[in-house]
Amino acid sequence: MPKETFFNLPSDKRNLIISAAMEEFSKANYNSASINRICKRSNIPKGSFYQYFEDKMDLYVYIMNLAIQEKIMFFSAAITDFQSLTLSEQIRLLFSKGVEFAKKHPQYAALGEQFSKENDEAARSAVIKEGNRQSEALFEQMIKNAKEKGEIDSRVDDLALNLLLQSLNSAVNKFMSEKYGNAGYEFVKEDVNNFVDSILSIIFNGIQRKVGQGGYHEQKN
Amino acid sequence: MPKETFFNLPSDKRNLIISAAMEEFSKANYNSASINRICKRSNIPKGSFYQYFEDKMDLYVYIMNLAIQEKIMFFSAAITDFQSLTLSEQIRLLFSKGVEFAKKHPQYAALGEQFSKENDEAARSAVIKEGNRQSEALFEQMIKNAKEKGEIDSRVDDLALNLLLQSLNSAVNKFMSEKYGNAGYEFVKEDVNNFVDSILSIIFNGIQRKVGQGGYHEQKN
DNA sequence: TGACAATATGACCACCCGGTCATATAATAA
DNA sequence: TTATTATATGACCGGGTGGTCATATTGTCA
Numbered sequence: 209m210p211k212e213t214f215f216n217l218p219s220d221k222r223n224l225i226i227s228a229a230m231e232e233f234s235k236a237n238y239n240s241a242s243i244n245r246i247c248k249r250s251n252i253p254k255g256s257f258y259q260y261f262e263d264k265m266d267l268y269v270y271i272m273n274l275a276i277q278e279k280i281m282f283f284s285a286a287i288t289d290f291q292s293l294t295l296s297e298q299i300r301l302l303f304s305k306g307v308e309f310a311k312k313h314p315q316y317a318a319l320g321e322q323f324s325k326e327n328d329e330a331a332r333s334a335v336i337k338e339g340n341r342q343s344e345a346l347f348e349q350m351i352k353n354a355k356e357k358g359e360i361d362s363r364v365d366d367l368a369l370n371l372l373l374q375s376l377n378s379a380v381n382k383f384m385s386e387k388y389g390n391a392g393y394e395f396v397k398e399d400v401n402n403f404v405d406s407i408l409s410i411i412f413n414g415i416q417r418k419v420g421q422g423g424y425h426e427q428k429n
Numbered sequence: 430m431p432k433e434t435f436f437n438l439p440s441d442k443r444n445l446i447i448s449a450a451m452e453e454f455s456k457a458n459y460n461s462a463s464i465n466r467i468c469k470r471s472n473i474p475k476g477s478f479y480q481y482f483e484d485k486m487d488l489y490v491y492i493m494n495l496a497i498q499e500k501i502m503f504f505s506a507a508i509t510d511f512q513s514l515t516l517s518e519q520i521r522l523l524f525s526k527g528v529e530f531a532k533k534h535p536q537y538a539a540l541g542e543q544f545s546k547e548n549d550e551a552a553r554s555a556v557i558k559e560g561n562r563q564s565e566a567l568f569e570q571m572i573k574n575a576k577e578k579g580e581i582d583s584r585v586d587d588l589a590l591n592l593l594l595q596s597l598n599s600a601v602n603k604f605m606s607e608k609y610g611n612a613g614y615e616f617v618k619e620d621v622n623n624f625v626d627s628i629l630s631i632i633f634n635g636i637q638r639k640v641g642q643g644g645y646h647e648q649k650n
Numbered sequence: 651t652g653a654c655a656a657t658a659t660g661a662c663c664a665c666c667c668g669g670t671c672a673t674a675t676a677a678t679a680a
Numbered sequence: 681t682t683a684t685t686a687t688a689t690g691a692c693c694g695g696g697t698g699g700t701c702a703t704a705t706t707g708t709c710a
Contacts, residue, residue, distance in 0.1 A: 213686080213687070216686090216687090235548065236460070236548060237458060237461070237548065239457070239460070239461045240458070240460040240461060240548070242666080242667075242668090243667080243668060243669085244666075244667075244668085252688090252689095253688070253689045253690060254668090254669085254689085254690070254691095255670085255671085255688065255689045255690060255691095256687080256688060256689070257669095258668095258669065258670075259686095259687065259688075259689095263668075263669075264668065264669090322548075325546040325548070327456070327457060327458065327461070327543075327546070358638060359638065360636050360638060361636060361638045363630075364627075364630070364631060364636050365624075365627035365630075365631075367604070367624075367627075368604075368624060368627035368628050368631065369631060369636060371600040371603060371604055372597065372600060372628060372631060374600070375596035375597060375599055375600035375603070376593065376596060378596055378599075379592040379593060379595070379596035382592060382595075382596070383588070383589075383592050403586075403588075403589060406585075406586035406588075406589035406590075407589050407593060409584075409585070409586075410585060410586075410589065410590060410593060410632065410635075411631065411635060411636055412635045412636060413635040414631070414632060414633045414634040414635035415581050415582060415585050415590060415632055415633060416580075416581070416582070416633045416634060417579060417580065417581060417582045434656080434657070437656090437657090463696080463697075463698090464697080464698065464699085465696075465697075465698085473658090473659095474658070474659045474660060475659085475660070475661095475698095475699085475700095476658070476659050476660060476661095476700085476701085477657080477658060477659070478699095479698095479699065479700075480656095480657065480658075480659095484698075484699075485698065485699090651710100652709105652710085653708100653709090653710085654707105654708085654709085654710105655706105655707085655708080655709100656705105656706080656707070656708090657704100657705080657706070657707085658703100658704080658705065658706085659701105659702105659703085659704075659705090660701105660702105660703100661700105661701095661702095661703105662699105662700080662701085662702105663698105663699085663700075663701100664697100664698100664699095665696105665697080665698095666695105666696085666697070666698105667694105667695080667696070667697085668693105668694100668695095668696105669692105669693085669694100670691105670692080670693075671689105671690105671691095671692085671693100672689105672690105672691095672692105673688100673689085673690100673691105674687100674688080674689075675686105675687080675688070675689090676685100676686080676687070676688085677684100677685080677686070677687085678683100678684080678685075678686090679682100679683085679684080679685095680681095680682080680683080680684095
């Protein structure tokens with residue numbers, strides 16, 4: 209954690225340092241990120257930096273945890289009454305909220321993206337040890353509930369479906385960034401929904417052509 | 430491209446340099462990778478390195494292209510008579526061949542993994558400009574063919590399915606590395622096949638419980 | 651043998667890194 | 681006022697970086 213001196217700073221100065229650090233850590237991995245650049249960008253001398261933080265790792269963990277906290281807050285606000293939804297609605301909600309989060313907080317989203325690429329094992333584990341990663345268990349719980357409710361065929365493999373959903377989540381984000389680039393996330397909400405629906409159709413109904421049966425979407429129930 | 434001097438080297442020495450460079454570039458991104466370490470590991474003086482290569486980028490592009498070439502060769506050998514297969518068989522083949530490739534050439538696979546994380550835009554574009562990325566168009570073509578043959582419901586969205594398959598590919602690899610770690614890829618072939626089958630079942634049949642119908646796997650045709 | 655070109659080599663360059671520390675300044679309490 | 685404590689600051693440290701270059705060594709023809 210940052211030293212007390214850092215938290216005694218006037219909030220303007222503190223926030224400037226934070227945003228300079230986020231800028232740096234969202235564009236370079238732990239090794240490549242530069243304390244010197246962060247100092248220059250936030251107009252603080254090198255010596256002052258080390259009055260505020262123990263070392264580079266201290267800042268890195270602090271910044272990543274800010275992003276994690278923000279994401280958790282965003283999702284827990286979006287997920288009230290989650291239990292009462294069907295699995296389809298839950299997945300749809302998660303996917304679209306994920307995209308919404310990236311649009312509303314591109315900086316935080318970029319930090320998460322960068323963290324997922326992190327090679328430095330010390331940096332990875334320092335962040336993971338701090339931040340509770342409750343998010344990872346989310347899909348697991350969803351699948352379990354849905355099976356109990358009989359929404360999912362019991363023969364579907366849990367682990368397979370879990371990894372499937374995880375990778376789909378990243379596919380949705382990839383789709384958005386491929387289509388709209390990093391330029392401001394000025395996408396049309398409808399577009400996102402359509403794409404999410406397409407993915408969901410595939411997951412729920414399969415891609416196989418059903419012969420001698422109703423149409424594609426009439427498959428449900 | 431490396432200078433002529435490099436290709437005039439005795440193949441032992443040349444291969445030692447190549448493998449030292451692969452070791453380095455598979456464990457660190459472009460910025461963090463170190464020419465000095467590569468020199469030490471392959472027992473060549475710094476000065477000699479610059480007799481062989483123009484600069485760091487020259488080596489990087491050369492090494493990445495070796496990995497790309499190898500992967501293309503591996504897959505084109507595995508994919509003869511690809512057209513005659515059904516989509517299901519094609520996907521199954523691709524997934525299991527992907528895992529097989531990672532097992533047979535962990536170094537090349539690690540290089541690809543590292544490249545997908547690369548932040549440096551100059552490094553990315555230098556590699557992409559050189560290597561023809563025909564692999565990306567593969568799923569696209571498969572989907573088109575399968576729709577023409579009527580294997581896939583025509584209402585399935587092409588782009589959605591394409592991204593779905595791409596991310597599934599990485600899910601399969603993720604599954605393998607989670608279950609067996611990087612420790613030599615000593616997995617059981619049967620295990621891979623079971624996992625791939627689980628994923629395929631989901632894609633083809635959907636996860637939704639079908640009421641008043643036959644069993645899960647009897648869905649096909 | 652001698653002459654010329656190709657190759658090998660490591661000291662060296664300017665620059666950047668994370669981190670330290672002695673000192674200067676400001677704030678606080680007596 | 682003075683004494684004490686908290687903060688600010690930038691020169692400095694050892695070490696690593698990609699890249700250069702003068703010089704030494706080797707290979708190749710005549």
